Amino acid sequence: MRIGCPYCGERWNDEFIVLGDADALMKRPGEAQFALFYDYVYLRDNPAGRHRELWYHQGGCRQWLVVTRDTLNHTVHSVETARCVAQDREAAS
Amino acid sequence: MSAQPYRVATGGLIDRKHLCHFRFDGREYTGFAGDTLASALLANGVSLVGRSFKYHRPRGLISSGAEEPNALIELRRGAAREPNTRATTIELFDGLEAQSQNRWPSLGFDLLSLNRWAAPFLGAGFYYKTFMWPASFWEKVYEPLIRRAAGLGRAAGADDPDHYEKSFAHCDVLVIGAGPAGLMAALTAGRAGARIILANEDFVAGGQLHGDGGSINGTAAAAWVKGVIAELAAMPHVQIMPRTTIYGVYDGATYGAVERVNDHLLSVPAFEARQRHWRIHARRAVLASGAGERPLMFANNDLPGIMLASAARTYLQRFAVKPAGRVVIATSCDDGWASVDAALAAGVAIAAIVDTRSEVDEALLRLGRRSGAAIYCGGEVVKAHGGHRVGAISIRNANGSDTRHDCDGVWMSGGFSPLIHLTSHLGARPQWDERLQAFVPGQTLPAGLAVAGAACGDFALGACIAAGQRAGIEAAQACGFSAPATEPILCPETPAAVGVIALPRTAAGPVFVDFQNDVTAKDIALAAREGYSSPELAKRYTTLGMATDQGKTANINGMALLAATRGKSIAQVGTTVYRPPYTPVSFGALAGHHRGKDFRATRLTPAHHWAQEQGAVFMEAGAWMRAAWFPKAGESDWVESVIRETKATRSSVGLCDVSTLGKIDIQGADAGAFLDRVYCNTFSTLAVGRARYGLMLREDGFVMDDGTTSRLTPAHFLMTTTTSNASKVMQHLEFCHQALWPDLDLHMVSVSEHWAQYSLAGPRSRNVLQRLVDRQHDISNEAFPYMGAREITISGGLPARLYRISFSGELAYELAVPARYGDATVRALMAAGGEFGITPYGLETLNAMRIEKGHVTGSELNGTTTARDLGLGRMMSTKKDYIGRVMEERPALRDEKRWRLVGLKPVDRSHRLKAGGHLVGRHEPAVTANDQGYVTSASYSPMLEQWIGLGLLSAGDKRHGEIIRACDLLRQSEVEVEVCDPVFFDPKGERLHG
Structure with missing residues (x-):
């Protein structure tokens, strides 16, 4: 699998470390409520098909990326930096 | 017997001036450069090359390429011995040594061939059904017995002495295969300017052209191949890779390849690799892998001397070797008849030609009659006769009568199957093509991959070359190059290679389907009868296609039998999906240089050489090598060194390299x-x-x-x-x-690697530092108290950082200098500390001193402990949000019974405590139900003069003074220990402030 890093260009996936569901992991609850944190820490969907995931370009620019990947065939549909995604979300809220 | 009695006097792509001596099973033979081991054996009349996997039947060469199921041999000797290599793909070299496999005591006389007579009982599922009872017998009795009887070659059993490399490559177009379609695709895309990698499994380009001869554009095929290769070689953007197998297709247009760089030499030249693993990223790829001929199914179709017709032609024309003297040609397609001329030209007599089809083209019949052979249309080979080699064939004529012909070879053709393995590596299922009578690539090909030539059913040479040209143009255009001018390529018509799969009508003996795994037609029928009738189930039950050749010659016949048994068409039954690797890949190639100590990089601190000079014993800490202790003359074990290092540090000053933080x-x-x-x-x-x-x-x-x-x-x-x-x-x-x-x-x-950092610990540490630190920096106790951190200069201007922090519990500092000054600084510190008896210490002393102080490390921060468990609960702020705050408040994590950090002291001061032992009540048996925690760290304490440890114990913080037991059942030690505060030494921390 190859990921098109916005900074470094297309690279093989051995340069990256995967963390998991980007939308779940980036929505850290603002309120200190146990139920919200339980979901945040433990509950994940496991979709067959398109999935937005966090990948860290450890062997390159050290940026966290949001990679939209098809879990059925590893097609990478889009790559954004997590920073941009997080900033857009903050701007929208 | 003269040398190479079966060599034809002229012709072939061999270098007759370059004689190669080689040994097979200890006997000396000769061949020529350009031979494979297989062709050289045939030239010497060696037709028996192996014994079969299960029944130990004598086996010969069936094919001339990577699909070979029978001729698996052990190549080379000693540590370089490589089992299960195919004689058909081993390039002959002077001094080659090879042994046959799976026979005892010898290939000609194999005791275990008795299994042949037991064959009626050894059918599919035999092992599953028979070795069921008693269950405990499986591991101890049955499996070792079966393993000795069955199995393939022997691993070398010693470290591979050769080097293997890993490489990466990028190109516009990867062309897989250098037969007519592949050459044409590479040439066309190369002329367009695309960066090309042409991967050729063989050591000679041309593919089946060298077996079939013929002409292209009016020149002999071999000359045409030479011309194309010369033009490609002259293009700087084209990389021709002979001896390179593309073994797998992976996501992201990635291809795995193994280049056999030096397998064709007696020994690998110095500083070179035996094999090189390639990971290739190609924007487009053209699969031009060709097609494979299918065996016919008849009784004893595995006897040596029986081979594929196209392989026989390859031996005749490419290698100038006669695989037999008098043959029967058995075919179900026109292409089988192409062997007639090839046989006659080499002086091989044709006893009979059997075509399963009742209607055969008149031109072919005329050709057959000219050869003087008896011709049977609509006939069937019923059975081969012979011991170590086929000696005669029984043929059932169309009218039902049987005839027997003496022969020493059978050349068979059951039609051709496109070699589409790579197309299904990403999961696509092959599709049945009724017109071609073969499976073709499925609808969803790997992205960027196109199939050309015989690999997608263009069997005729003209169609094959045109398809290669088209694929080359399309690939180049897809990469942004404009199509080059092309001219039509003229080829004579070639016989049709589409053949029907003829099922055996009579069972006059074992009919082999999968030669390498000894799967017969009967086994397939049995699997279907017992309900294992889908291709995937039948495969697993019978092991059809599960050998090292992945059923390259077997699968299609197996599926045809399975379909017939179920009364369905092959299209309805389908087939299994091919997976990587296309041919076996050695572990050496996959590992490359990442083996032994080179598995990953070893990290050394700037003071490593200094520590080596001090005689340090090193240990691995993650990727780092760290000094564990510094033995002095007369110290017999590490505990003695630790006692000396600790006492020196606590009484004066010690130095420890902490650069790895x-x-x-x-x-x-x-x-x-x-x-x-x-x-x-x-x-x-x-x-x-x-x-x-x-x-x-x-x-x-x-x-x-x-x-x-x-x-x-x-x-x-x-x-x-x-x-x-x-x-x-x-x-x-x-x-x-x-x-x-x-x-x-x-x-x-x-900045972990930017700074070398040394801990100076002990009451004299400040005295040592003051000799190095530049005068303008006041590091007195008042000016630079405990937990101070400051940027300073040392030795007359070298920027450094000084931290007054302590892991040992002593007055201590950590001094950080830019890494390139690390070696000089440690030597300067040692010189400055000379008068105080400064003592270097390693990880063991660091550990002993931190346990004495109850400080935690990775053994306690092991992912299962909370701040409260470690007695650090008060560190958690209640005034802010931080990572982990909410979840830490879960009731179960605050349960008082959780395992909490404690100190542990053996009651008998002479007893040794070991990390890993579990804690149980003083009088309770050491069973899981009574488990109350475990010892996380243990060391000999030089200050307490006994073994001490840290542990996690249920409600341990409230049990100080209690006597319990630490039980290590693995190392059979049981020690009574007293639970105590984790801080053993200087509990008030007075020494820190000295």
Whole structure:
């Protein structure tokens, strides 16, 4: 699998470390409520098909990326930096 | 017998001036450069090359290429011995040594061939059904017996002495296969200007052209191939890779390849690799792998001398070898008749031609009659007769009568199947093509991959070349190149290779389908009868196609039999999916240089050579090599060294290399606020010039890492992490900043390797430092108290950082200097400390002293402990949000019965305590139900003069004074221990402030 890093260009996936569901992991609850944190820490969907995931370009620019990947065939549909995604979300809220 | 009695006097792509001596099963033979081991054996009349896997039947060569199921041999000797290599793909070299496999005591006389007579009982599922009872017998009796009887070659049993490499390549167009279609695709795309890699499994380009001869554009095929290769070789953007197998297709247009760089030489030249693994990224790929001929199914169709007709032609024309003297040609397609001319030209007599079809083209019949052979249309080979080689054939005529013909060879053709393995490596299922009577690539090909030539059913030479040309143009255009001018290529018509799969009508003996795994037609029928009738189930039950050849010659016949047994068409039954690798890949190639000590890089600190000079014993700490202790003459074990090093440190001064600690430089206006969120304690209030111990939790509330963080300027912090978690913490901090709080104004970078850092511990540590630190920096107790952190200069201007922090519990400092001054600095410190008897100490003494002080390390920060468990609960701030705060408040994590950090002291001071032992009540049996915790760390304490340890014990913080037992059942030790406070030495911490 190859990921098109916005900074470094297309690279093989051995340069990256995967963390998991980007939308779940980036929505850290603002309120200190146990139920919200339980979901945040433990509950994940496991979709067959398109999935937005966090990948860290450890062997390159050290940026966290949001990679939209098809879990059925590893097609990478889009790559954004997590920073941009997080900033857009903050701007929208 | 003369040398090479079966060599034809002229012709072939062999170098007759270059004689190669080789040994097979200890006997000396000769061949020529350009031979394969297989062709050289045939030239010498060796037709028996192996014994079969299960029944130990004598076997000969069936094919001339990678699909060979029978001729598996052990190549080379000693540590370089390589089992299960195919004689058909081994390039002959002078001095080659090979042995046959799976026979005892010899190939000609194999005792286990008795299995043949037991064959009626050894059918599919025999092992599953028979060795059921008693269950315990499976591991101890049955399996070892079966393994001895069955199985393939022997592994060398010693380290491979050769080097293997890994390489990466990028190209516009990868062309897989250098037969007519592949050559044409490479030439066309190459002329367009695309960067090409042409991967050829063989050592000679041309593919089946060398077996079938013929002409292209009016020149002989071999000359045409030479011309194309010369033109390609002259293009600087084309890389021709002979002896290179593309073995797998992976996501992201990635192809795995193995280049057999030096397998064709007696020994690998110095500084060169035997094999090179390639990972190739190709924007487009053209699969031109050709087609494979299918065996016919008749009784004893595995006897040596029986081979595929196209292979026989290859031996005749490419290698100038006669595989037999008098043959029967058995075919179900026109292409089989192409062997007639080839046989006659080489002086091979044709006893009979059997075509399963009742209607055969008149031109072919005329050709057959000219050869003087008896011709049977609509006939069937019923049975082959012979012992170690076929001696006669029984043929059932169309009218039902039987005829027997003497022969020493059978050349068979059941039609051709496209070699489409690579097309299904990403999961696509092959599709049945009724017109071609073969499976063709499925609808969804791997992205960027096109199939051309015989690999997608264009069997005729003209169609094959045109398809290659088209594929080359399309691939080049897809990469942005404009199509080159092309001219039509003229080829004579070639016989049709489409053949029907003829099922055996009579069973006059075992009919082999999968030669390598000894699967017969009867086994397939049995599997279907017992309900294992889908291709995937039948495959697993019978082991059809599961040998090292992955059923290259077997699968299609197996599927046809399965379909017939179920009364369905092959299209309805389908087939199994091919998976990588196309041919076996050696572990050596996959591992490359990553083996033994080179599995990963070893990291050395700047003081490593100095420590070596001191005679340090090193141990691995993550990727680092760290000094464990510094033995002195007369010290017989590490405990003696630890006692000396500890006492010297605690009474005067010791030096320890702590350069391996993770160091993260964090700068920015919001750096303090950021640290407040990632540490459970507060850092924004830390004064400039001070250090603080920090504890980092995971979001689930457990402890992640610890370390000291110093504030050098208002907007500049330096964080330290444990050695082993350095990269994990960096990754975590980057995540927190980029994905959670991108608006915080800060930057961070890992500086772990930029600084060499030394701990100076002991009452004399300040005295030593004062000799190095430049005068303008006051490091007196008043000016630079405990937990001070400051940028200073030493030795007349060298920038350094000094931290007054202590892991040993003594007055202690850590001095950091730029890494390139690390070696000089350690030597300067040792010289400055000479008059105080400065003593270098290693990890073992560090460990002994920190256990004496009850300080935790990775053994306690092991991912299962909370801050409360470690007695650090009060560090958790209640005034701010931080990672892990909410989840740490879960009731179960605050349960008083949780395993809490305690100190442990053997009651009998002479007893030794070992880490890993479990804690149970004083009088309770050591069983899981009574488990109350375990010993996390243990060491001999030079100050207490006994073994001590730290442990996690249920409600341990409230059980000080209680006597329990530490039981290590693995190492059979049981020690009565007293639970105590984890701080054994200087509990009030008075020594820190000296």
